[in-house]
Amino acid sequence: MKNWFQRLGYRMASFLYGRYGNDELTKALMITSLVLLVLSWVPVLWFFYFLALAVMIWSLFRSFSKNIFKRRRELDRYLKIKNGFFGFFKLRRNKWRDRKTHTYFKCTKCKSVLRVPRGKGSIIVTCPKCGERIEKNT
Ligand SMILES: [Zn+2]
Numbered sequence: 001m002k003n004w005f006q007r008l009g010y011r012m013a014s015f016l017y018g019r020y021g022n023d024e025l026t027k028a029l030m031i032t033s034l035v036l037l038v039l040s041w042v043p044v045l046w047f048f049y050f051l052a053l054a055v056m057i058w059s060l061f062r063s064f065s066k067n068i069f070k071r072r073r074e075l076d077r078y079l080k081i082k083n084g085f086f087g088f089f090k091l092r093r094n095k096w097r098d099r100k101t102h103t104y105f106k107c108t109k110c111k112s113v114l115r116v117p118r119g120k121g122s123i124i125v126t127c128p129k130c131g132e133r134i135e136k137n138t
Pocket of ligand 1: 107108109110111112127128129130131132
């Protein structure tokens, strides 16, 4: 019996070897599918059950996939969208938090957001991303 369990363990390990495993997108998909599952209990939203199932299958497919390169690219795309979305609110929050001590403005060349201390008079700011020099009155 012990041998059987040992072999099962080996088989499981060899099955999981080289698989992609879990990442942030897999977790987000699992949470989404659970939310959809709960929503499907509402009689009018019964079809959410199938959506939840599809999302769960997608998530399982991702974690057992052997095409690590493709899964990585999916994760990159997901993180880019997520950070773009939450970054917008984060910038708003930081601007509000620093409204008395710092001023924010966009680089004229690369459009990245720069933060400089307030009340320093006329200063020349060098963009750390593209090296553009901008004269700014703070
Ligand atoms: Zn720049």
